[in-house]
Amino acid sequence: MTIAAVAPVAGATRRRSKAHQWKGLLYIAPAMVLVLVFFVLPVLFTVWMSFHNWPLMGQPKWIGLRNYSRMLSDTRFLSAIGFTAFYTVIVTVAIFALAFPLALFVERERRGVGVYRSIFFLPVVVGLATASLLWTWLANVDSGLFSPALRALGLTEHSINLLATFEGAFTTIVVMVVWKIVGFTMILLLTGLQAIPSDLTEAARIDGAGRWQRFRHLTLPLMRRTLALALILSITGSVLAFDQFYIMTSGGPQNSMISVVYYIFNQSFVSFHLGYGAALSIVLLIALVALSVAQLWLLRVEDER
Amino acid sequence: MRAAVDAYRTMVEKDLVPESAATDNGVNFLSFTNGKIGQQSIGAFSIGSLVNDHPEINFGVTLIPGIEGGASSFAGGDNIVVTAGTPKLSAVQEFIEFAYSPEGQKILAQNGSIPTRLDIADQTLEGLDPRLQVAVDAIDVAKTPYTLLFNDLINSANSPWATFTNAAIFGDDVDGAFATAQDDMQAIIDNAAP
The missing domain is CATH 1.10.3720.10 (MetI-like)
Incomplete structure (x- = not known):
């Protein structure tokens, strides 16, 4: 994008640079997929879980920020820190x-x-x-x-x-x-x-x-x-x-x-x-x-x- | 309970307990089997393991003696759990009925489990190792602590109970150990999911 913006040459150059950018994206795609599947999505899911009372078996229940407020008075957590x-x-x-x-x-x-x-x-x-x-x-x-x-x-x-x-x-x-x-x-x-x-x-x-x-x-x-x-x-x-x-x-x-x-x-x-x-x-x-x-x-x- | 703790502390002071006991986390649960130990407090299930898997070991079984005579024991721990909504409820029911039938009890006892039905225990144990009878006697005096938080409170390696036994027997502050265990257990109960 930057290249296209600063170079006021229309036509071929712009098309080529765009294709170039797509190619670049293609190259990093496998890495992005790995990061997405094994880091970003799990973290987002963990955030989602953290707002629930989530037992191993049975139904998760939405409890808002109660998990976070509980930490403040959790002496075992504080001593772990x-x-x-x-x-x-x-x-x-x-x-x-x-x-x-x-x-x-x-x-x-x-x-x-x-x-x-x-x-x-x-x-x-x-x-x-x-x-x-x-x-x-x-x-x-x-x-x-x-x-x-x-x-x-x-x-x-x-x-x-x-x-x-x-x-x-x-x-x-x-x-x-x-x-x-x-x-x-x-x-x-x-x-x-x-x-x-x-x-x-x-x-x-x-x-x-x-x-x-x-x-x-x-x-x-x-x-x-x-x-x-x-x-x-x-x-x-x-x-x-x-x-x-x-x-x-x-x-x-x-x-x-x-x-x-x-x-x-x-x-x-x-x-x-x-x-x-x-x-x-x-x-x-x-x-x-x-x-x-x-x-x-x-x-x-x-x-x- | 105070007297029992004192009895254990005396044993440690008199050097009757191996140094390794203080860090025994239960990995070698049945340390009896290497024949290097004189006495171990352990669940009755191990009678069956010793009888069936270690016929070479010559051992006796008795209830845990009390400080002023008498004996104590506790029973329970293993449960049959049926998940809600199982489509196989009738099969589960049939299995449980079989397990508690004279025939089922006999099969369990032969494979080292202790009988759970006292009313037919004599019949179940007939012809089996007489030491299994101690487990039946234990049920008479046994107490069963009941809580849905059993693992958190008692069984897990970092439970208040596990911490308490170590602190009370090997630590310097017995009163503190009692107080801490009380507080920690209460905190776990208070924080339990409603």
């Missing part, structure tokens, strides 16, 4: 605290750097559910690794059930998730580091900038886009966390690790309040979009301001 926020902050900080040094370490060309990269990245290719099961076994008090090892080394008097207390279970899960995810964040940060032209680094070095100064004033600002991507992926993943809590502790000990998605799952597929689960999902979707927009805004690049 609190826990998810806590988990997201801890895990994201832990991942970045480890991924950045790792990325700096594997960026430099040194002997065996490919081996290091592969080793750090290996856990990423393990599924989260598989990793959770593996660590459930590692943390098992009787037949696992950690407790029997600590006991064998004489560090604890008798086997300690790591998953029985909040501190032990939470630490185990955070360590597992960091082990599983840090390689991916490392690769993302690595691409950002490698995109920094080496003449800039050299110029800074000639100007007498120290290692920390170069990192603070050159590397970090030039990595804004990469950081934004890594941060959004990490935070989105943490906010949507479910598998590890479901598999490793069943939300325990004493329901202290029920994340928001876990609560939605319980409401929808354990209690069969599908309408309420749908409303919770919509709220979570809105919250995630808001979180991502906020991060993009915070990490926007200078020239875009």
Whole structure:
């Protein structure tokens, strides 16, 4: 349309550009169909469901915004939000605290750097559910690794059930998730580091900038886009966390690790309040979009301001 | 109930309970079968499983003993549900009648289910494992908690009941565990769809 409007040439050109546009639409049609069928329509249907009292069996009943007003006084939902926020902050900080040094370490060309990269990245290719099961076994008090090892080394008097207390279970899960995810964040940060032209680094070095100064004033600002991507992926993943809590502790000990998605799952597929689960999902979707927009805004690049 | 909780807490303090019990989520429901456990509180349905599937295990059955003598049990849990508007109502009726007939009861008992008709229990259990009789005795003293929210309140892994048992037996604040369970159960009942 824009082309046709600015080019005051009638006839052939206009026809050709129109045909051109149709062709373009044809090319993206398969992708559009996928997005439509597997994202847009389900979301719209979820919105529709969220206005109903929707049991698994029986007739849905329109109840307007009651599902949404119920959330405000739902203490279990509010504590799920609190826990998810806590988990997201801890895990994201832990991942970045480890991924950045790792990325700096594997960026430099040194002997065996490919081996290091592969080793750090290996856990990423393990599924989260598989990793959770593996660590459930590692943390098992009787037949696992950690407790029997600590006991064998004489560090604890008798086997300690790591998953029985909040501190032990939470630490185990955070360590597992960091082990599983840090390689991916490392690769993302690595691409950002490698995109920094080496003449800039050299110029800074000639100007007498120290290692920390170069990192603070050159590397970090030039990595804004990469950081934004890594941060959004990490935070989105943490906010949507479910598998590890479901598999490793069943939300325990004493329901202290029920994340928001876990609560939605319980409401929808354990209690069969599908309408309420749908409303919770919509709220979570809105919250995630808001979180991502906020991060993009915070990490926007200078020239875009 | 307070006394029962205290009894369990004493067992934990005296180190009579394995460390793994605190995180037992029921995945290995019948942990008896590996022969490494001395005593387990479990539903009577497992008598049948042990008798039929694990003839090698030598075990005895008794009712859960009370703190001051006596015994307790609870019955119920599995229901036959018929969906509204089924076109096969007469077949369903026939099946239920058969299941409760002397013949049906016998077939169920032979396959490890406990008899549900007390009036013909003697006849049903004749010639079967004598340990199944304990399940029949249990029905005499059993209580049946009744609610349409049974899964939300009691059975699900994150129910107030499951949380309560863990908090009351392994936690530090017994009074808090009682109060929280009371509040959570009430909240679920209040929020139930009308």
